[in-house]
Amino acid sequence: MKINRHDTTQDQSLRPYSAADEYLLKSFLEIEHKPKEIAIYHDRFGYLTCHLQEFHPTIVLTNKSQQKSIEQNLEKNQLTTPTFCNPLSTFDHKIEWALLKVPKSLALLELFLQQITQNSNKEITVVMAFMTRHFSPKMVSIAEKYFEVVEQSRALKKARLVTLTNKKQVAKPAIIDVIKYNNQTYQQYWGVFSAKHIDYATQYFLENLELKPSDHTILDLASGNGVMAKAISLKLPNAKIHLLDDFYLAVESAKLNVQGENVHHHYNNDLSIFEDNTFDLIVTNPPFHFEYEISIHIPIQLFKACFDCLKPTGCLQIVANKHLNYATHLKRIFPIVEVVDQNDKFIIYRCLKRSELFPN
Numbered sequence: 001m002k003i004n005r006h007d008t009t010q011d012q013s014l015r016p017y018s019a020a021d022e023y024l025l026k027s028f029l030e031i032e033h034k035p036k037e038i039a040i041y042h043d044r045f046g047y048l049t050c051h052l053q054e055f056h057p058t059i060v061l062t063n064k065s066q067q068k069s070i071e072q073n074l075e076k077n078q079l080t081t082p083t084f085c086n087p088l089s090t091f092d093h094k095i096e097w098a099l100l101k102v103p104k105s106l107a108l109l110e111l112f113l114q115q116i117t118q119n120s121n122k123e124i125t126v127v128m129a130f131m132t133r134h135f136s137p138k139m140v141s142i143a144e145k146y147f148e149v150v151e152q153s154r155a156l157k158k159a160r161l162v163t164l165t166n167k168k169q170v171a172k173p174a175i176i177d178v179i180k181y182n183n184q185t186y187q188q189y190w191g192v193f194s195a196k197h198i199d200y201a202t203q204y205f206l207e208n209l210e211l212k213p214s215d216h217t218i219l220d221l222a223s224g225n226g227v228m229a230k231a232i233s234l235k236l237p238n239a240k241i242h243l244l245d246d247f248y249l250a251v252e253s254a255k256l257n258v259q260g261e262n263v264h265h266h267y268n269n270d271l272s273i274f275e276d277n278t279f280d281l282i283v284t285n286p287p288f289h290f291e292y293e294i295s296i297h298i299p300i301q302l303f304k305a306c307f308d309c310l311k312p313t314g315c316l317q318i319v320a321n322k323h324l325n326y327a328t329h330l331k332r333i334f335p336i337v338e339v340v341d342q343n344d345k346f347i348i349y350r351c352l353k354r355s356e357l358f359p360n
């Protein structure tokens with residue numbers, strides 16, 4: 001089976017699966033009487049989906065990039081597409097076995113366990129896998145909220161499994177956090193960026209946000225719960241605002257927070273759905289953490305796509321952690337890159353598509 005990452009990374013050291021995925025697969029293949037209804041959680045690039053496709057698993061997808069990777073790996077291995085669903089779906093059947101690669105966000109882990117317990121019989125078994133260096137006792141305490149028996153395996157190639165059985169009767173918890181900021185209330189599903197407060201870089205950006213009356217069509221790129229788009233919609237109520245995020249629960253959260261005839265939500269990980277020369281303004285607090293990996297490759301790809309999607313008079317405004325030093329990369333894409341403001345931690349860039357000195 002050939003599994004690729006399909007995330008355009010150029011870092012050859014990044015692998016499409018880990019020893020934790022291998023251990024999870026091995027543990028399933030060793031079961032003598034295979035369960036009929038299985039669900040797979042957090043299979044980032046499709047290693048488990050492809051290897052277990054013959055068992056017709058239900059695949060719970062959280063990210064558009066994940067879906068694209070899994071589909072490409074299935075196609076490459078000439079496998080048909082299994083049932084996909086999202087982490088808020090109610091299944092049309094009860095699952096008997098769940099294979100779960102533990103996500104970095106333990107709030108997302110709990111949301112997964114909540115969905116599993118709501119869509120299974122008492123006999124459900126959940127096998128969770130993680131690299132031992134990522135272990136947190138909180139994983140176990142979350143599991144113990146939902147299951148009587150929580151057993152850890154021995155370590156194998158620095159990976160470990162935890163098996164959960166004897167499901168408890170637990171009332172359905174509220175899976176949404178509420179955040180108050182600038183006289184507005186924001187709702188967000190567990191696992192969405194910057195859990196209990198509005199991110200400090202985003203706050204800094206909004207304090208320095210520059211809008212022009214001619215900003216008619218605006219994109220909040222990597223929109224999370226939609227806080228940037230919301231602030232803009234309050235200042236420019238007639239603007240057409242698009243929000244785009246790769247994470248399903250972020251898009252669903254933003255739908256709760258930013259609404260209106262002029263507001264459009266997009267679940268995607270690139271800008272291919274937009275025509276060139278569309279936007280007057282793009283704002284972003286771009287992602288650079290991808291689970292346990294840190295990479296500026298994806299934000300740089302997004303900045304390149306922003307250049308194409310901006311109108312000739314358009315502007316991209318970015319807030320970032322200073323140490324990422326995006327300026328070097330931005331200057332290779334945009335003729336004008338200015339620093340709007342900076343403090344000890346954060347920096348705000350304004351990138352113009354067309355230089356006044358060198359008009360297109």
Ligand SMILES: C[S@@+](CC[C@H](N)C(=O)[O-])C[C@H]1O[C@@H](n2cnc3c(N)ncnc32)[C@H](O)[C@@H]1O
Pocket residue numbers: 065193194198199202221222223224225226227228244245246247250268269270284285286287288298
């Ligand atoms: C730093 S957070 C910013 C969220 C929000 N704008 C805020 O300020 O709270 C980055 C966001 O990028 C999203 N993301 C990651 N990769 C992405 C991609 N390729 N395309 C679009 N969004 C992406 C993540 O899901 C996350 O919501």
